[in-house]
Amino acid sequence: MPRKEAAKIELSEREREILKRINIGTHSPLHLRMRTGIILLASDGKSNNRIEKEKKVCGETVTLWRNRYYEAHEELVRVEKEEPRKLRMTIEKTLSDAARPGAPTTFTAEQVACIIAASCEKPENLGFPFSHWTRPLLRDYVIEKGIVDSISAMQIGRFLKRSGI
Numbered sequence: 001m002p003r004k005e006a007a008k009i010e011l012s013e014r015e016r017e018i019l020k021r022i023n024i025g026t027h028s029p030l031h032l033r034m035r036t037g038i039i040l041l042a043s044d045g046k047s048n049n050r051i052e053k054e055k056k057v058c059g060e061t062v063t064l065w066r067n068r069y070y071e072a073h074e075e076l077v078r079v080e081k082e083e084p085r086k087l088r089m090t091i092e093k094t095l096s097d098a099a100r101p102g103a104p105t106t107f108t109a110e111q112v113a114c115i116i117a118a119s120c121e122k123p124e125n126l127g128f129p130f131s132h133w134t135r136p137l138l139r140d141y142v143i144e145k146g147i148v149d150s151i152s153a154m155q156i157g158r159f160l161k162r163s164g165i
Contacts, residue, residue: 006063010040016043018088035065035095042066069094088105093123104129107148114147115156116163135160 011019022028041051048062055062072094079090104115107115119130119138123130130137135153142148142156 006042006048007066009039009066009069010073011039011043011078012080012086014084015042015076015091020087022088022092031095031097032095036053036091038062038065039095043067057068065095072079107151111148112159115142115151115159115165118142118145119156119160119165 003133006149019040021151023040025033028036028047036063038051038057039101041054042048042062048059051062051066052059072090076087076090076094080087080148106127118141119133123133125135126141128137131139134154139151139153139156143150150154
């Protein structure tokens with residue numbers, strides 16, 4: 001089976017300038033420096049094998065970022081023409097990791113609202129022998145009331161912090 005030819009990377013002068021700045025920037029994140037280095041070498045006509053050896057990364061990494069930059073070419077050209085100030089941001093976005101889905105939500109918005117509402121109640125008014133909620137006490141209360149089946153005290157704290165309480 002013949003090998004697929006590497007994507008040809010063509011850069012405008014402005015793109016090359018931005019990529020070089022990111023590549024040598026002392027405050028640029030390392031992952032961006034490595035990826036801009038791959039793109040700069042690819043635009044100079046280097047093979048994936050050569051880039052792999054120079055950058056000391058695996059071939060899949062070189063192929064991934066070379067292809068991703070190649071696929072973004074039309075968008076980069078458009079941004080450079082229409083919104084030149086956004087070119088660096090667009091390049092950085094192109095060379096950033098793709099979003100990952102994460103875990104599905106466990107608690108509904110209604111459950112969270114009930115937890116926050118419960119935290120606003122004075123425990124004394126509900127017949128408890130203490131004046132303030134702690135996260136473990138609030139957790140026990142919302143489980144007892146059937147608001148949730150189970151929840152950690154840490155999760156209670158996250159909900160309260162997010163709501164500004």
